[in-house]
Amino acid sequence: MSPVKVFGHPMLTNVARVLLFLEEVGAEYELVPLDFVAGEHKRPQHVQLNVSRRQFVDRSPYQVQVMIFDRDAACFSSLQPFAKMPGFQDGDLVLFESRAIAKYILRKYGGTAGLDLLGENSGIEELAMVDMWTEVEAQQYYPAISPVVFECIIIPFIIPGGGAAPNRSVVDESLERLRGVLGIYEARLEKSSYLAGDSISFADLNHIPFTFYFMTTPYAKVFDEYPKVKAWWEMLMARPAVQRVCKHMPTKFKLGAQY
Numbered sequence: 001m002s003p004v005k006v007f008g009h010p011m012l013t014n015v016a017r018v019l020l021f022l023e024e025v026g027a028e029y030e031l032v033p034l035d036f037v038a039g040e041h042k043r044p045q046h047v048q049l050n051v052s053r054r055q056f057v058d059r060s061p062y063q064v065q066v067m068i069f070d071r072d073a074a075c076f077s078s079l080q081p082f083a084k085m086p087g088f089q090d091g092d093l094v095l096f097e098s099r100a101i102a103k104y105i106l107r108k109y110g111g112t113a114g115l116d117l118l119g120e121n122s123g124i125e126e127l128a129m130v131d132m133w134t135e136v137e138a139q140q141y142y143p144a145i146s147p148v149v150f151e152c153i154i155i156p157f158i159i160p161g162g163g164a165a166p167n168r169s170v171v172d173e174s175l176e177r178l179r180g181v182l183g184i185y186e187a188r189l190e191k192s193s194y195l196a197g198d199s200i201s202f203a204d205l206n207h208i209p210f211t212f213y214f215m216t217t218p219y220a221k222v223f224d225e226y227p228k229v230k231a232w233w234e235m236l237m238a239r240p241a242v243q244r245v246c247k248h249m250p251t252k253f254k255l256g257a258q259y
């Protein structure tokens, strides 16, 4: 059986999320690296087209996408119609959206690996807790933490020459929002070892990619204000699968005078 394929660069947060769950379950996979700075994920030779541009244009819900791709002279693909990474392929099955891919991986291989990170083998109450904290990560935590990571790391990394200095008001607003979320996490982690209960779950591990990069910024010390959260983060980082994935995520950025 050929291994599943992940398309994208392993330093990217959403690619790292997929790799993390593949590593957690010990599945065999092939990483097809794409140079995102060069825009490889948008070039026709790196995507597997099986719909023509005409067919795609005729599918009205995608009109807006078509306009975007036309403007960028980019190519839409059957792998990732939004031209984002990761793309994922398991035989004839093609998936996109990293959280959905991660769930597929856990459902396909979690049993063999003896891991029930989605809580699906527990009662519906445990399952609901995993679902709820998974939503909290996507709807509260990610919007709070990601502007700092974008301003300090991602934008300077992608823009040749480092782009402009981070937007101070965006960073400050984001830190304020993050503190609000971390306060809620602190209270939760006073009652249980992990977010959804006393076992690690999908919800906890989804925090890895963005938090990993946040911890390379000068604002990492915000976490010191929340001892339970800090201890939880250290427990997550100690996992071998996490370390294997984070090894491909750089930690040395040119964070200098602009701070």
Ligand SMILES: N[C@@H](CCC(=O)N[C@@H](CS)C(=O)NCC(=O)O)C(=O)O
Residues within 6 Å of the ligand: 012, 013, 014, 015, 036, 083, 084, 085, 086, 096, 097, 098, 099
């Ligand atoms: N919600 C999507 C987001 C995908 C996404 O934005 N990927 C980023 C990399 S982490 C990307 O491809 N950026 C390059 C671009 O937008 O051109 C997911 O979770 O897979």
